Amino acid sequence: MRFLPALALYLSAAPALAGVGEVTDDHIFPGYTAFAAATETLTETARGDCTAGALRPAYQDAFDAWMGVSHLRLGPVETDGRILAISFWPDSRNLTESSLRRLIAEQDGVVDTPGAYGEVSIAARGLMALDRLLYDDTLAGYGADSYTCRLVTAITADLDAMADAVLAEWQQGYADTLRSAGDPENTTFLSQREAAQALFTVLTTALEFDADQRIGRPMGTFERPRPTRAEAWRSGRSLRNVELSLVALRDLALKLSQDEPAQTLAAFDDALAAARDLDDPVFAGVEDPGSRFKIEILQQKIRAAKGAVTLEIGAGLGVSAGFNSADGD
Amino acid sequence: MTTRRALLASFVAASAVPRLGWADAGNPAYIAAAREPDGTFALFGLSETGADVFRIPLPDRGHAATAHPSAPEIVAFARRPGTFALVIDGVGGRVIRQLDAPPGRHFYGHGAFLGGGDILCTTENEIDTGEGRIGLWLRREGYRRIGEVASGGIGPHDMKLLADGRTLVVANGGIRTHPDRGREKLNLDTMRPNLTYLDATDGILEQVELAPDLHQCSIRHLALGQGGQVAFAMQCQGDPNEAQPLLGLHRRGEAPVLCEADLGEQVAMQGYAGSIAFDGAAERVAITSPRGGRVHVFDREGSFRAVHLRADVCGIGAAVGGFVATDGLGGVLSLTAHGATPLARAARAWDNHLILV
Numbered sequence A: 001m002r003f004l005p006a007l008a009l010y011l012s013a014a015p016a017l018a019g020v021g022e023v024t025d026d027h028i029f030p031g032y033t034a035f036a037a038a039t040e041t042l043t044e045t046a047r048g049d050c051t052a053g054a055l056r057p058a059y060q061d062a063f064d065a066w067m068g069v070s071h072l073r074l075g076p077v078e079t080d081g082r083i084l085a086i087s088f089w090p091d092s093r094n095l096t097e098s099s100l101r102r103l104i105a106e107q108d109g110v111v112d113t114p115g116a117y118g119e120v121s122i123a124a125r126g127l128m129a130l131d132r133l134l135y136d137d138t139l140a141g142y143g144a145d146s147y148t149c150r151l152v153t154a155i156t157a158d159l160d161a162m163a164d165a166v167l168a169e170w171q172q173g174y175a176d177t178l179r180s181a182g183d184p185e186n187t188t189f190l191s192q193r194e195a196a197q198a199l200f201t202v203l204t205t206a207l208e209f210d211a212d213q214r215i216g217r218p219m220g221t222f223e224r225p226r227p228t229r230a231e232a233w234r235s236g237r238s239l240r241n242v243e244l245s246l247v248a249l250r251d252l253a254l255k256l257s258q259d260e261p262a263q264t265l266a267a268f269d270d271a272l273a274a275a276r277d278l279d280d281p282v283f284a285g286v287e288d289p290g291s292r293f294k295i296e297i298l299q300q301k302i303r304a305a306k307g308a309v310t311l312e313i314g315a316g317l318g319v320s321a322g323f324n325s326a327d328g329d
Numbered sequence B: 001m002t003t004r005r006a007l008l009a010s011f012v013a014a015s016a017v018p019r020l021g022w023a024d025a026g027n028p029a030y031i032a033a034a035r036e037p038d039g040t041f042a043l044f045g046l047s048e049t050g051a052d053v054f055r056i057p058l059p060d061r062g063h064a065a066t067a068h069p070s071a072p073e074i075v076a077f078a079r080r081p082g083t084f085a086l087v088i089d090g091v092g093g094r095v096i097r098q099l100d101a102p103p104g105r106h107f108y109g110h111g112a113f114l115g116g117g118d119i120l121c122t123t124e125n126e127i128d129t130g131e132g133r134i135g136l137w138l139r140r141e142g143y144r145r146i147g148e149v150a151s152g153g154i155g156p157h158d159m160k161l162l163a164d165g166r167t168l169v170v171a172n173g174g175i176r177t178h179p180d181r182g183r184e185k186l187n188l189d190t191m192r193p194n195l196t197y198l199d200a201t202d203g204i205l206e207q208v209e210l211a212p213d214l215h216q217c218s219i220r221h222l223a224l225g226q227g228g229q230v231a232f233a234m235q236c237q238g239d240p241n242e243a244q245p246l247l248g249l250h251r252r253g254e255a256p257v258l259c260e261a262d263l264g265e266q267v268a269m270q271g272y273a274g275s276i277a278f279d280g281a282a283e284r285v286a287i288t289s290p291r292g293g294r295v296h297v298f299d300r301e302g303s304f305r306a307v308h309l310r311a312d313v314c315g316i317g318a319a320v321g322g323f324v325a326t327d328g329l330g331g332v333l334s335l336t337a338h339g340a341t342p343l344a345r346a347a348r349a350w351d352n353h354l355i356l357v
Helices: A004-048 A052-067 A082-086 A095-106 A126-135 A147-179 A192-219 A238-256 A262-277 A289-317 B004-014 B263-268
Strands: B030-035 B041-046 B052-058 B062-067 B073-078 B084-089 B094-100 B105-114 B119-126 B131-138 B144-154 B156-161 B168-172 B194-199 B203-208 B217-224 B230-236 B247-250 B257-259 B275-278 B284-289 B294-299 B304-309 B313-319 B322-327 B331-336 B339-345 B349-356
Touching: A004 A052, A004 A147, A004 A192, A004 A238, A052 A126, A052 A147, A052 A238, A082 A126, A082 A147, A082 B263, A095 A126, A095 A147, A126 A147, A147 A192, A192 A238, A192 A289, A238 A262, A238 A289, A262 A289, B030 B062, B041 B062, B062 B349, B073 B105, B084 B105, B105 B131, B119 B144, B119 B156, B131 B156, B131 B168, B144 B156, B144 B168, B144 B194, B144 B203, B168 B217, B217 B275, B230 B275, B247 B284, B263 B294, B275 B313, B275 B349, B284 B313, B284 B322, B294 B313, B294 B322, B304 B339, B313 B331, B322 B349
Parallel strands: B062 B105, B105 B156, B156 B217, B313 B349
Antiparallel strands: B030 B041, B030 B349, B041 B052, B062 B073, B073 B084, B084 B094, B105 B119, B119 B131, B131 B144, B156 B168, B168 B194, B194 B203, B217 B230, B230 B247, B247 B257, B275 B284, B284 B294, B294 B304, B313 B322, B322 B331, B331 B339
């Protein structure tokens, strides 16, 4: 008998909580754990051999792992500019290039002080800095005793430290903040609906980012396509990032829903099939009308997935796009 | 049927010396529009701690409002391109007059009182030419339209009265719209926003334009500090990841100071500041970004001081020791040097602006 009130409370609170708890335990924790492990391997590899050829496989693995969590624009990555320090993109002002070239030209000693690299401009940190240094023809030929090799080593260590810090902060506080939404002492999420809204916004924002930025930037306009605006094209990851993002977002959608979101999963599968059919790893085809059409189809299918998420999952959670963010003035 | 309150209110409206004060309206500290859970809209008076003081139904989505300096009277503006504004009696909670934009004009959503509250000014679009106008309405004659002056640009949005009691500062957002095309932006390639100082007799006194590379940053909302300091908040069109400045500080006769946070935070604002306010001491100025889910706080010299994270946050106003902010989730938050703490939460979506009474 004495458990009944607690059970009743649990049941009445269940709809929003069930989704949130599943998301933290089965989506967020495994994702950040894998990312922290991959950045550790990357850092250890760099300590052994920091040349580009030696590091590329571990870089690719770390970027793969990042795609499992890159959409989680809430909590620990929102402080100290971490989300952009991990992956500085889009870079419309070409800041990564100018920041790295300045460091190299000045042989800046910041790379030799453990922990100091976190003070450098976020444009010169993280995965997109490595994309340049490991794959740009004019930069990647550096030798084992060069400044660039020390620079690369410092970037990997800084990235690993961020991955560890983000995972630790999720485990030691932010997951509880999300799960205790609506408790009187919770000043971040004032109701369970707010936590559900936050995760729903993560999902829809990430789908918009895939369609509008990851695909939209290289597409440019029909008259002026911009293939070199594709994400991480130097390391050949532009399409792969879209595909891995969709895999991660499909998983988030599934765990956030109460019931199996059939239309949403079908829309994701449709978009994933289009991504897998596309034989164009860096969206170079945006310049050719025929292959451009296929990229546009992928973009439309991602937007369709966002529509399904809004109708099916948003309605199920009783949430929608932000009142002010969706329509400003 | 005419109530005693309505009679009193009409008497007050016709009198040069107001008899009823804000105390009779429950002394709201703030006014804000909201969408209710059933999809209808209302205007609320809020206490300093975010509690409801009054609720007045609105026929449509509101944008901003302006409070009379002494009488408990509020002018609430429809969301642009609205053609009506409502004069609301804060005591009776009733609409006492509807102002209709003259033919060929629509309101942009903000207004200000001058002449000690005798004249209401409204930002307007002259639809045929797209030129901005400031409409003038005489309160003591039942808000009769008495004239208009040029705003000094396209798309005038927010407007404030300086401490001299006669100079208006206007944010000409620069974006041309036409009611036939809804809220579509018609001149993004050529837009040239400005900050204009003017008065009703001499017209334009001073104009400030930013560098050409910032021409797509629409100067939109204003807050007044001390000693004639004007803070302006911007909304940049184009790529939201370009990290343009969203806050400027200006004093007449000086060059504007543009203010930026560190790069990661600046990008996170997504090129959009929705509202702006100075704190209670006029030491700090804050801008909100509902798209970035954050509030940026700067000091009055323009240095970045703090960030507060909150989803869909937009309305902001001065409070003792800091700010009060409102959001689309129904939250009312206190923002101080110690962080953000919730004051109140209601099942409604607070709209863009929180107006200090």
